[in-house]
Every structure is written in structure tokens, then in C-alpha cells.
Amino acid sequence: MTSRTPRRKASAAAAPQGLQGPPRRDPERTRAAILEAAVGEFSDHGYSGARTDRVAQRAGTNIRMLYHYFGSKDDLYVAVLEAVLADLRHDELQVGADHLQPLEGLLRIFDFVDNHFAAHPQLRKLLAFENLNEARHLARSARIPEMSTPVLSVIRKLLARGAAAGTVRPGIDALHLYVAMVSLAYYGRAHAFTLSRIFERDLNKGSWQKAHLNLTRQMVAAFLAPQAE
Template identity: 40%
Template sequence: MIANMNQPKIKRDPEGTRRRILLAAAEEFANGGLFGARVDQIARRAETNERMLYYYFGSKEQLFTAVLEHAFGALTEAERTLDLSGLAPVEAITRLAHFVWDYYRDHPELLRLVNNENLHEARYMQKSSRIREMISPIVATLGSILSRGESAGLFRSNVDPLRLYVTLSGMGYYIVSNRHTLAATLGRDFSTSTERAEIVQLNTEMLLAFLMRK
């Protein structure tokens, strides 16, 4: 009995365990997709057991949805660090576009998760009300910049911020998501710093050429 009393108490850390599972699952899902990822490997990587994984997330599919929410949540948090309100419209729109493109470059795992979810026709994202809410703030920011630029006589009128956001995303998404196949088919590695700088410059010029009044 005395020996048991002297045993060190195990400190429970439910939030820490949940976070470790999320991070481990994000890596497994990004590498193998929903069906390729293994629950036992996720638990092992998170330094826990499968029982705790099901306790916190219910199922592998629910864990996948949670990983998607976490990935988009991280993007939203990064967006909140942007303060573009004091910048002139041209600089603000350029800064926002570069932020999106840089984020995709620095977080290719997000694009792999999105690619995998597209294979499932967004079945798991549709089960989340949070993801759509997360995207709204940056679209609103983009709309504000467009409105300021139009009022100043700089930008063309009636540019839909959601369509422009989709276009901006595509401009940065493609060369990251398809960098390996581009290198294999075209013989050029667009992930090098030189090639990336040239692409960013080209994309920026195309963006401003579209937006600016003639």
C-alpha cells in the first residue's frame, strides 16, 4: 500500500493528446489519403492508443473531417495576422495575393488534403459547417480592398471577390500541387526559388493587368 502511495501521479492532458492525434493524422492523411492512412500508425505517431483516438474523434472519417477543419483553421489564423487596412489598394491586393501563394508553398500538406478530399467529392468537408465560415473572412477582406480600389478610380468595377479569390488560389495552387508532374512532363522544377520568383512576378502582373483601369 505504501509503495502505491509513493507512485508518481500520471498527469492527464486531454487537449495535448487530442492535438497530437490531429497532427499525426494530418501527416498520415496528407501522405496516404483517407483510405491509405492507418489508425494504428496514427496512434503510434501520436504516442497514444487507438482507443483514445476513437474516444476523441469517434471514427476515422470523423478524424479526417477534424483534420480538414484544423488545416483550414490554421490558414484562417495566419490570415488574421494580415493587416491590410492601412495600405493603398494596389499594395494591399498584391500583399494578399502573395500571402495566399506563399502559404500554399509553405504548407503543401494542405493541398494534398484538399486533393484527397476532391477525390471524395468533398463528402467530408460538407459535414463541417466550420470550414465554410473559415473561408469567409479573407473573401470579405478581398472585397474591401476591391471596393477601396474602385472608389479611388484604380480598379475596374463589379469584380466579384469570391471569383477573384478562387482565381488567386488557383494561380498559387497549381504549381505547388502539380510540381512533380510539371517537372516530369516539362522538364522544369517550378519549386526552385528562381522559378518561383518568376512565376510570382508573372502572376502579379497578370492580376494587376486585369484589375487596373485602362
């Protein structure tokens, strides 16, 4: 018994060559391709230097589709910032730190932040460019502040549990701690090229970055430890 060929495929096969209709559009795939290309373009050139025609070319589409899905260059840039920060926030919440012992959980968050910035140079560049622009485009996003709330909530709970158990020193502000963690994970990578020239050491080498992570991790652990009576 032979299997039946689906009717749609049979019709397409039977149609004379060149008479088939145009390929069906895949809006989600096209939008995702444009967004991915835009992440590369904006991280390479910043907002001012980026060109929407290059984004469309990199995405394998045309400029009309870019503006159809994103409206304007400004809106596309905001979408790019939301996308890269959403990836960071989503992955942070998958760490599962809230189920660990408080000190272990806080150090796990720091390890993740360090690894994420190491693996996502485009995120580092985008944040640097947007900081030069005084976060004008970040200010247009209502989503980005909402993304940050769950992460701070996890840190706040770990700090409270640790303080109650006597394993983490009390009085630490969750936002201050998170900013300190990001600073320790970010600066040595974001400024590795200039620091390498200044000190004539290759800070981009894996061995240097690994040693720096060990140092900064010890700094975070020492800061979080309860103070001796």
C-alpha cells in the first residue's frame, strides 16, 4: 500500500514550472532575522553610525520590511536593547540561586553575570554606546525596568535569608550589590583593550581573565561574609 501524497504538495508538483505562487512569508522568522542583524549592526557602529539599509541587507530582506516590523530606526534600536537585556534577565532567573544557601546563591549569581558578559561582547558594546547617549533610548522602554525587578527580588531574599541565618552580613542593599557585581564582571572586559595598552599586558587572554574572576569572586565573598565581633 502506497502512502498518499498530501493534496497541497501534489498540486504544487503538478503545476508547471514557474507557475507556483510566491513563497509564503514567515513574519516571525523575518522579524527575528532583522532583530539579530540589528544587534550586530548597532553593536558594531552604535546608534549614530548604524545604517538600516545594512541591517536589511544582513537580514536578507528589504528596507520596507524592516520599517514594516519596527517602524523606525529609533524603535528598532529600542527593540535591540530590550532583546539583549531580556536574554540577560531571563538567563539570570534560570540560575536557580534562590534555592541555594544564601552565600552560595549570591556567588552563583556573580558567576553567571561574569560568564554572561564574557560570552556576549555585543551586550558590552551596546551598553557602552547607550551610556554615551545617556540612556536616551533605554528611557523609552517600559519593559526594561520591569525585567530587572525579579532579579533584584531574588538577591534581596538571599540577603535577608543570609542575614537571618548569620551567614551573610546584614544591611547590604540589593541594588548596590548587583551594581558592584556587574562592575567587577564588566570593567575588565569592556576596557580590556585600553588597559592592555596602558599596562602592556594582554587582559584579553583567557588566563588573565580566569585569574581576575578568581580575584573578584574572592572580593565578593569577603564582602558578603559576616563581620567578626
